[in-house]
Amino acid sequence: MNLKVDQVVKKLTAASGRDRTRMMDVVRGVQAELGCVSGEAMEAIARELGCERVEVEGVVSFYAFLSKQPKGKAVIRISDCVVCRMKGADKVTEAFEQALGIRVGETTADGQIGLERTACIGLCDQGPAALVNDVPVTYLSTEKVSEIVDSLTATGEPKKLVKTLGEGKNATERIHSMVINNVRKKGEVIFAGMEPGAALRKAAGMSPQEVIREVKTARLRGRGGAGFPAGMKWEFCRKAAGERKFVICNADEGEPGTFKDRVILTECPELLIEGMAIAGYAIGAEQGIIYLRGEYDYLRAHLEFSMAQMHEKGLLGDGIAGKKGFAFDIRIQMGAGAYVCGEESALIQSCEGQRGSPRDRPPFPVEVGYLNMPTVVNNVETFCCAARIVEKGAGWFAELGSKDSTGTKLFSVSGDCSLPGVYELPFGLTISEFLETVGGRDAIAVQVGGPSGTCVNPEMFDRRICFEDLGTGGSMIVFGPQRSLLDAASQFMDFFVEESCGWCVPCRVGNVLIKERLDRIRQGKGQAEDLDYLEQLCETVKRCSRCGLGQTSPNPVQTTLKHFREHYTQRLVESKDGLQPTFDLTAALGDAVEAQGREPVFHED
Amino acid sequence: MSDEITFTIDGVEVTGTQGQTIMQAADQAGIYIPRLCWHADLSPGGSCRVCTVKVNGRAQAACTYPISEGMLVQNETDEIREWRKSIVEMLFVEGNHFCMFCEKSGNCELQAMAYRFGIATPRYPYMFPQRDVDASHPDVFIDRNRCILCGRCVRASRDVDGKNIFQFVNRGRETRIAINAEANLADTALSAMDKAVEVCPVGAILRKRVGYAVPVGKRKYDHEPIGSDIEARRAKS
Numbered sequence A: 001m002n003l004k005v006d007q008v009v010k011k012l013t014a015a016s017g018r019d020r021t022r023m024m025d026v027v028r029g030v031q032a033e034l035g036c037v038s039g040e041a042m043e044a045i046a047r048e049l050g051c052e053r054v055e056v057e058g059v060v061s062f063y064a065f066l067s068k069q070p071k072g073k074a075v076i077r078i079s080d081c082v083v084c085r086m087k088g089a090d091k092v093t094e095a096f097e098q099a100l101g102i103r104v105g106e107t108t109a110d111g112q113i114g115l116e117r118t119a120c121i122g123l124c125d126q127g128p129a130a131l132v133n134d135v136p137v138t139y140l141s142t143e144k145v146s147e148i149v150d151s152l153t154a155t156g157e158p159k160k161l162v163k164t165l166g167e168g169k170n171a172t173e174r175i176h177s178m179v180i181n182n183v184r185k186k187g188e189v190i191f192a193g194m195e196p197g198a199a200l201r202k203a204a205g206m207s208p209q210e211v212i213r214e215v216k217t218a219r220l221r222g223r224g225g226a227g228f229p230a231g232m233k234w235e236f237c238r239k240a241a242g243e244r245k246f247v248i249c250n251a252d253e254g255e256p257g258t259f260k261d262r263v264i265l266t267e268c269p270e271l272l273i274e275g276m277a278i279a280g281y282a283i284g285a286e287q288g289i290i291y292l293r294g295e296y297d298y299l300r301a302h303l304e305f306s307m308a309q310m311h312e313k314g315l316l317g318d319g320i321a322g323k324k325g326f327a328f329d330i331r332i333q334m335g336a337g338a339y340v341c342g343e344e345s346a347l348i349q350s351c352e353g354q355r356g357s358p359r360d361r362p363p364f365p366v367e368v369g370y371l372n373m374p375t376v377v378n379n380v381e382t383f384c385c386a387a388r389i390v391e392k393g394a395g396w397f398a399e400l401g402s403k404d405s406t407g408t409k410l411f412s413v414s415g416d417c418s419l420p421g422v423y424e425l426p427f428g429l430t431i432s433e434f435l436e437t438v439g440g441r442d443a444i445a446v447q448v449g450g451p452s453g454t455c456v457n458p459e460m461f462d463r464r465i466c467f468e469d470l471g472t473g474g475s476m477i478v479f480g481p482q483r484s485l486l487d488a489a490s491q492f493m494d495f496f497v498e499e500s501c502g503w504c505v506p507c508r509v510g511n512v513l514i515k516e517r518l519d520r521i522r523q524g525k526g527q528a529e530d531l532d533y534l535e536q537l538c539e540t541v542k543r544c545s546r547c548g549l550g551q552t553s554p555n556p557v558q559t560t561l562k563h564f565r566e567h568y569t570q571r572l573v574e575s576k577d578g579l580q581p582t583f584d585l586t587a588a589l590g591d592a593v594e595a596q597g598r599e600p601v602f603h604e605d
Numbered sequence B: 001m002s003d004e005i006t007f008t009i010d011g012v013e014v015t016g017t018q019g020q021t022i023m024q025a026a027d028q029a030g031i032y033i034p035r036l037c038w039h040a041d042l043s044p045g046g047s048c049r050v051c052t053v054k055v056n057g058r059a060q061a062a063c064t065y066p067i068s069e070g071m072l073v074q075n076e077t078d079e080i081r082e083w084r085k086s087i088v089e090m091l092f093v094e095g096n097h098f099c100m101f102c103e104k105s106g107n108c109e110l111q112a113m114a115y116r117f118g119i120a121t122p123r124y125p126y127m128f129p130q131r132d133v134d135a136s137h138p139d140v141f142i143d144r145n146r147c148i149l150c151g152r153c154v155r156a157s158r159d160v161d162g163k164n165i166f167q168f169v170n171r172g173r174e175t176r177i178a179i180n181a182e183a184n185l186a187d188t189a190l191s192a193m194d195k196a197v198e199v200c201p202v203g204a205i206l207r208k209r210v211g212y213a214v215p216v217g218k219r220k221y222d223h224e225p226i227g228s229d230i231e232a233r234r235a236k237s
Ligand SMILES: Cc1cc2nc3c(=O)[nH]c(=O)nc-3n(C[C@H](O)[C@H](O)[C@H](O)COP(=O)(O)O)c2cc1C
Pocket: A221, A222, A223, A224, A225, A226, A227, A228, A230, A250, A251, A252, A253, A254, A255, A339, A340, A341, A342, A343, A344, A345, A377, A378, A379, A380, A382, A547, A548, A549
């Protein structure tokens, strides 16, 4: 028995009250302190938490940032996002491989530095980007690689890589990061600034029902992508029976090309916290959770500090805004690298210390959520909007935006445009207007809503960005004329293959098959029949998958097949002899010919 | 108050009780909805998706979806049959299934499902994954080449045997069934009499020394397609 492992596990399990549902905190802690969660650690954790070792293994093996095998002291995780690759991430990766003398997925012989690829880390507007442990490194180039490697080799301290600081709160001691906010346009709702406590004091003077009515009257729709009416969700939850209720903020922000929640969390976490407390008041919950993606670990201390300040000001804890009985508190739950945990029921599973596989629905989280209690899950931006609605009134909010998508929306803009960054714009603008604003006039395509959204062609540029037309959770990726959309689609499929939780067959297997056939076409080996084959596969995956991941994962292929069909047909080959054009009969018989020492006889009919 | 619920499956009126799933009500009514991860003695898994039906026009898994008054369920349509075939074919190419010398042949639900759907060969390319066999246990072996990740063993071991010996590990295409030990099935508390051993629909978890005991012609699916037992109920009533 390794004493160190035992000690660390005991310390961490004790800190989380030996509570099985807090497994994520324990395994994350073990990974951080010991560099891996070994079989021995799994056994110790299982013993301390009263579960089986294989359950711990199930959790550890699910999340990209946890591992059974030791990783380097510093792990460089290069963002594998389509946008970072457009900006040269592949060259940077090669340069790292050369400088370190290892391949992606390996660790240097001295165990100091590991190199990996990881799904989009939400720094697309300042890519190519990477995380070195929890430290974001932006604007990478091949020239910077040796400097980074030298620094890590010399100091072993990722923090030392931070030489310049980003603007705003990125420069504070608690964040101390080179990340920039890049807010290009401030709108009336999120970035207008609000006096701390203004919304909470207003809420405290209303009844919970009045708060819900206000949010409903404002017609606020969820900002995470699906656009479900927030007031309705709160009302369902309020009415659901349960001893306790919970409010969860979805700060998993995993959709490639999305990074607007990062900026809210950096610049105005107070607004989010007020929104969460208001939701708690409305539904009758006293406990909230912020589920923060592992990639944003560098923001955790900052968030904790903001919460502590709110406590001091009487805006969190008991007697909020001086109102007796208005109690609300929040804890942060860290993720560990799994896009699917942004799906609300998978997120709840993860908060309960399980693998991040979604649950069957119904029942929905508003009825059976965290710890099987009624739970509201909303996006970061949704809570911020709710706070502002309570502060300024539903009428004010509903005046902004379009008829069925009221208010402003934060857009995360990246790709081939001169002004990437975060924009707060009213819902309802057209793609053309959008491209004009972001300096993307040459665009041949825009990926609206990330890979799970739609790839639109220039004929669709007069379509409007809002839930009644082209919906988006905020990811807007611009493609210039030099880009191959099939390459992008293929990279998006890699993402879904990597991020599928593996629970259900169509998503687990189907996405691999879609990707295989798409690549065959990209390599100039596809036939016309392959397009039908792809369409059929996409349909099965989309219709039969259990959760939103599988139900949207064929979109990169399905929407390009629809809107950019010529990109496919251009690469198809025709069969001359009725055989598959990619099948080379002579080559296939090569070995046999050699072994037998005689040529085959072909019979022509 | 009556908790009877009436709805239709392919236009046939079906009556169930509040709280039942579509699958339960359909089974009772003698309407067979194909399924692989579902097992009568276990909670539903909702993972194979072979039981996909349309409920008021939307695809749902019949094994987990609750019935409600007046809902319209479609089961046997060309579109749905196509999805189901596609899924079964996916399962064949995902693993390494050599039916001709598998001792589960004739009693295998995956194979039987392929026969029911008339699948002669999958349209998708084989993936030929590298998977391992664990024969360390004296009475049971697990051959992951044939595992379809239905999760029956996981649920049975956890909920019926109370042992939690099997669990999913990894994710996506790397997902596999792990056991509650560092390496060997022999080091777990598994017994050959466990429910987890009995419920495997394919030849992935098998008892040793009983292979090929039933002669060809007398195996479970040699004469009647899978689902016939359920359909027989309807024929009778
Ligand atoms: C695979 C997948 C990933 C998701 N990721 C996120 C995410 O990162 N952030 C988010 O707010 N919603 C995400 N969602 C949507 C959530 O399931 C949920 O609808 C949302 O958090 C509800 O909040 P809203 O109504 O305020 O948007 C995701 C959904 C799916 C299917």
